[in-house]
Amino acid sequence: MKLSFRWYGEDDPVKIEYIKQIPTMDSIVTAIYDVPVGEVWSNESINKLKTTVEKAGLNFDVIESVPVHEDIKLGLSSRDRYIENYKENIRNLGNAGVKVICYNFMPIFDWTRSQLDKKLEDGSTALVYYKDQIDKMDPLKGELSLPGWDSSYSKEDLNDLFKEYSKITEEDLWLNLEYFLKEIIPVAEENDVKMAIHPDDPPWPIFGLPRIITTEENLDRFLKIVDNKYNGLTLCTGSLGSGSFNDIVRMVDKYSAQGRIHFMHVRNIKLLDDGSFEETAHHSSYGSLDIVEIIKALHRNNFDGYLRPDHGRMIWGETGRAGYGLYDRALGAAYIAGIWETLSKLYKEEVK
Numbered sequence: 559m560k561l562s563f564r565w566y567g568e569d570d571p572v573k574i575e576y577i578k579q580i581p582t583m584d585s586i587v588t589a590i591y592d593v594p595v596g597e598v599w600s601n602e603s604i605n606k607l608k609t610t611v612e613k614a615g616l617n618f619d620v621i622e623s624v625p626v627h628e629d630i631k632l633g634l635s636s637r638d639r640y641i642e643n644y645k646e647n648i649r650n651l652g653n654a655g656v657k658v659i660c661y662n663f664m665p666i667f668d669w670t671r672s673q674l675d676k677k678l679e680d681g682s683t684a685l686v687y688y689k690d691q692i693d694k695m696d697p698l699k700g701e702l703s704l705p706g707w708d709s710s711y712s713k714e715d716l717n718d719l720f721k722e723y724s725k726i727t728e729e730d731l732w733l734n735l736e737y738f739l740k741e742i743i744p745v746a747e748e749n750d751v752k753m754a755i756h757p758d759d760p761p762w763p764i765f766g767l768p769r770i771i772t773t774e775e776n777l778d779r780f781l782k783i784v785d786n787k788y789n790g791l792t793l794c795t796g797s798l799g800s801g802s803f804n805d806i807v808r809m810v811d812k813y814s815a816q817g818r819i820h821f822m823h824v825r826n827i828k829l830l831d832d833g834s835f836e837e838t839a840h841h842s843s844y845g846s847l848d849i850v851e852i853i854k855a856l857h858r859n860n861f862d863g864y865l866r867p868d869h870g871r872m873i874w875g876e877t878g879r880a881g882y883g884l885y886d887r888a889l890g891a892a893y894i895a896g897i898w899e900t901l902s903k904l905y906k907e908e909v910k
């Protein structure tokens with residue numbers, strides 16, 4: 559297991575030197591943020607980012623994300639140009655030594671929450687998803703601007719996109735994903751870059767838009783489309799775990815045994831009765847997920863991919879990017895590293 563940490567580049571309030579100070583930290587997870595979705599990242603900007611990361615004493619091995627253009631998800635005739643660009647990005651990143659690319663296939667909206675700064679009992683703040691609030695939202699009315707929503711969309715763009723998506727079913731989205739995978743996975747293999755799809759967050763349709771990377775059954779289907787280790791997963795415990803229908807320990811065990819998990823996102827969440835959830839501290843006792851059992855499943859399958867603590871709460875008065883402060887994610891990293899060390903010592907014989 560290689561411990562990693564997401565960093566948003568020079569504009570991130572969390573300094574890269576601070577990330578290096580987290581014990582056993584190995585890699586930075588980052589991306590180029592100033593290029594429009596679907597375009598090619600320049601080698602110059604990739605190399606500049608790599609130099610910054612390596613100067614800080616960390617590895618530049620994981621990219622999160624190379625976003626997928628909506629025309630690819632929609633299966634429009636313009637997709638081929640964007641797929642060629644995507645291949646170029648895989649080649650360029652592979653040349654720079656990148657080992658894993660995380661991406662997702664969620665229509666229009668990335669992760670969705672109803673509030674970013676819900677005050678918890680201990681005074682910390684966390685991201686939450688309250689179903690009744692989300693159910694009342696209409697993204698086309700434009701009265702809301704939420705995280706994960708691409709603010710570069712105008713109201714008209716959004717209307718057009720919704721109109722396009724109203725013509726496609728879940729099965730169409732599967733076909734469009736298949737078309738994309740069959741194009742890019744051979745390029746990923748040639749360049750020794752493992753593709754790792756991030757599950758949908760939350761793992762059910764929102765605002766009438768289809769979502770397919772949601773359940774064990776669908777992950778099985780996804781992995782079979784191109785049955786090759788370069789077609790793999792980012793297993794995000796919080797995203798999949800917000801559906802009570804997903805058995806996360808079982809999924810981690812199964813897919814790590816298959817060698818198909820290249821990147822882990824570990825966070826805990828507390829499931830509420832009505833399908834809502836709150837993000838919590840990483841420790842198992844605070845949420846609905848058993849983090850020790852999740853790490854044990856990785857350990858017994860000799861997981862050698864990358865793992866990062868996912869969203870953290872805001873604690874100790876920290877301000878900054880919701881979910882991506884330094885302190886709580888660092889606590890999560892230390893907690894996970896502690897579990898891993900314990901397991902390694904307890905099971906030294908078996909691991910040998």
Ligand SMILES: [Mn+2]
Pocket residue numbers: 756794797823868
């Ligand atoms: Mn995640």
